[in-house]
Structure formats: structure tokens, C-alpha cells
Amino acid sequence: MNPERLSSNDIINNMSLKNKFVRDQLVQPIFIHEDEKSESSIPGLGKNRILFKSNVIESISRDLKNGCRNFILFFVPKNKSNTRFNAEFQENILLKIKKEFDSEIVIWVDLCLCSFTKSGHCCLFEDQKINYTESLKIMSDIGLSYVRGGADGIAPSSMLNGIVNSARMKLDSHNFKHIPIMSYSTKFASNFYGPFRAAADSSPSFGDRTSYQLDYTDKENAIKSSIKFSDEGADLLMVKPGLLSLDLIEPIALKTKKPIGAYQVSGEYSSLVYLADNKLIDFDSGLLETWSSFKRAGAQYIISYGSRYAKRLGI
Ligand code: PBG
Numbered sequence: 001m002n003p004e005r006l007s008s009n010d011i012i013n014n015m016s017l018k019n020k021f022v023r024d025q026l027v028q029p030i031f032i033h034e035d036e037k038s039e040s041s042i043p044g045l046g047k048n049r050i051l052f053k054s055n056v057i058e059s060i061s062r063d064l065k066n067g068c069r070n071f072i073l074f075f076v077p078k079n080k081s082n083t084r085f086n087a088e089f090q091e092n093i094l095l096k097i098k099k100e101f102d103s104e105i106v107i108w109v110d111l112c113l114c115s116f117t118k119s120g121h122c123c124l125f126e127d128q129k130i131n132y133t134e135s136l137k138i139m140s141d142i143g144l145s146y147v148r149g150g151a152d153g154i155a156p157s158s159m160l161n162g163i164v165n166s167a168r169m170k171l172d173s174h175n176f177k178h179i180p181i182m183s184y185s186t187k188f189a190s191n192f193y194g195p196f197r198a199a200a201d202s203s204p205s206f207g208d209r210t211s212y213q214l215d216y217t218d219k220e221n222a223i224k225s226s227i228k229f230s231d232e233g234a235d236l237l238m239v240k241p242g243l244l245s246l247d248l249i250e251p252i253a254l255k256t257k258k259p260i261g262a263y264q265v266s267g268e269y270s271s272l273v274y275l276a277d278n279k280l281i282d283f284d285s286g287l288l289e290t291w292s293s294f295k296r297a298g299a300q301y302i303i304s305y306g307s308r309y310a311k312r313l314g315i
Pocket of ligand 1: 110112122158193194195209266267
């Protein structure tokens with residue numbers, strides 16, 4: 001564990017502050033599609049839009065003006081494959097973003113294969129079994145490309161055993177020892193990822209994700225999973241879906257002593273959007289209440305589709 005990974009950057013350092021609620025603890029997800037012709041609206045996610053190389057700078061500039069400077073990127077390539085992957089378009093966009101904003105912002109990149117594979121799965125399968133060796137190698141290589149493009153940190157979300165360790169070793173052996181890993185560490189096979197999968201074009205074409213995501217009825221295993229990814233070398237941990245995992249934050253923090261975040265997932269965020277659209281709640285107050293409950297439960301950082309509104313909400 002290298003504590004400097006979290007302290008050498010202001011924004012990342014703020015993310016892990018305990019007993020404080022500051023704006024840098026809110027991470028804004030951004031979807032970037034390679035195909036400029038794809039649909040940009042995202043059903044359920046309010047004003048969130050799919051972005052492209054041509055408008056990503058403009059969009060981040062707007063967020064930055066509103067004080068939002070911590071982002072997690074989800075890349076969606078034009079062509080899917082089950083065998084050949086590269087991260088060229090992603091690297092190009094990252095270089096463009098970094099050139100424009102440099103250290104004014106922090107860019108995390110979600111590291112997974114579900115938007116890349118024809119199968120829509122987070123990993124590669126062979127004879128209906130997960131091919132660990134190949135999946136880990138490909139993902140770690142892609143992680144390295146993201147960091148070469150200028151990502152400030154990577155966020156492995158596949159939940160594959162060994163992914164954090166293998167991504168860490170890859171970065172370390174290429175002089176990126178200082179780059180932090182934010183691990184999706186307790187991630188359930190949840191019903192609440194629907195709007196995301198539409199945006200990320202990542203629905204599984206067969207089966208479901210229960211062979212690698214966690215069973216939400218099993219508390220003990222949910223806690224163990226975060227401990228495992230912590231032991232693999234994660235710098236930051238995460239529970240997901242956030243609102244449905246509030247009970248897990250404290251036990252994980254006690255066991256690992258590492259900063260933990262909560263991902264307010266697409267289905268959770270959409271519920272607020274729908275309620276507000278139907279005039280059943282006030283959006284801003286409702287959103288703020290959910291964030292406050294993450295903080296009350298002991299989360300350091302929050303990933304939310306409404307992070308860019310933090311200033312408007314008084315944070
Ligand atoms: C990719 C990934 C998913 C989410 C974040 N990263 C989808 C999934 O696991 O199916 C979900 C986020 C959301 O619903 O907001 N593996």
C-alpha cells in the first residue's frame with residue numbers, strides 16, 4: 001500500500017477525507033461513445049447525455065464552471081468483439097481531455113469489458129466458463145492504455161477475482177506505481193443497473209452476471225469481497241448499488257481501514273428523476289437526502305449521476 005497514491009493529488013486526497021462532506025467527494029459519471037451517430041439521450045438519467053469526442057470538452061468545461069472536477073468515464077467502442085480489443089479511441093480522447101484540463105480535474109476510467117464484448121459480459125467466456133487468464137490480461141492491458149492516455153486512476157468493475165492485483169502489477173511494472181486503483185469491491189448482481197446498460201450498450205446477450213457479481217442476500221460474502229480486493233491492492237473501495245448497501249459500509253471500513261465510496265447507481269438515481277418528473281418529490285432535496293445518508297453511513301466518496309449539481313445543492 002502506497003499512501004502517496006491518495007495524498008499527492010488534491011482532489012483525490014479530498015475524496016478520502018473522513019467526517020467531512022466536500023464537493024470533490026462527488027464523482028460524476030460520463031459516457032463517451034465512439035460512434036458520433038449514436039443516440040445521445042439516456043432514458044431515466046435526467047439531463048445526463050451520452051458524449052462524443054466532438055463535445056466532451058465542452059461538457060466538462062461546463063461542469064468545471066459549476067465546480068465539479070471529479071469524473072469517472074465509461075467508454076463505448078463502435079465495434080464489439082469477443083477476441084480482439086484495443087483502447088485506441090479511448091486513449092485519444094483521454095489525451096485530448098488531459099491536454100485541455102491537465103490537473104484541474106481528476107479522471108477515473110471504469111475498467112471493464114461489458115461495453116466491448118459482443119456477449120455484453122464483463123469478461124471473456126470459453127466453454128461457458130470464465131476465461132480468467134485471458135480476461136485479466138486484456139483488462140490490465142486496457143487499464144495501462146487508459147493511464148498512458150492520462151487517466152488519473154482506474155476503476156476495475158468486472159468483479160473478477162484477481163483483477164485488482166493484475167491491474168496493479170501491470171501499472172507498477174510500467175512506472176505507474178503512483179496511479180491509484182478505485183475498486184468496485186462489493187458489487188451486487190443487481191436489478192438497478194438498467195438505465196446504465198442502455199447507455200453503455202452493455203446488456204448481457206446470454207445469462208446474467210451472477211457468476212461474477214455478488215448475491216445481495218449474502219452479507220458475509222459481500223464484506224469478504226471488499227476485503228479481498230483490498231488485499232489485492234485497491235486504494236479505494238466501493239459498495240454498489242449504494243443506497244441498497246448502506247449497511248455494509250461500516251463493517252468494510254472497520255475491517256479494511258480504507259476509504260469507501262458508494263455508487264448511487266443508475267436505477268437508484270432514476271427513481272428520483274421519475275418521482276420528480278411526476279411532481280411527487282422535489283428533486284434537489286431528495287438527491288441531497290440520499291447523499292446525506294451515504295455520508296451518515298460512513299462513505300467517504302459518492303458516485304452519482306447528479307454530482308454536477310453539488311454546488312446548486314449547497315455542497
Ligand atoms: C460495468 C458497470 C456497470 C455499472 C458500472 N460499471 C453495469 C453492470 O455491472 O452491469 C452500473 C452502474 C449503474 O447502474 O449506474 N461493469
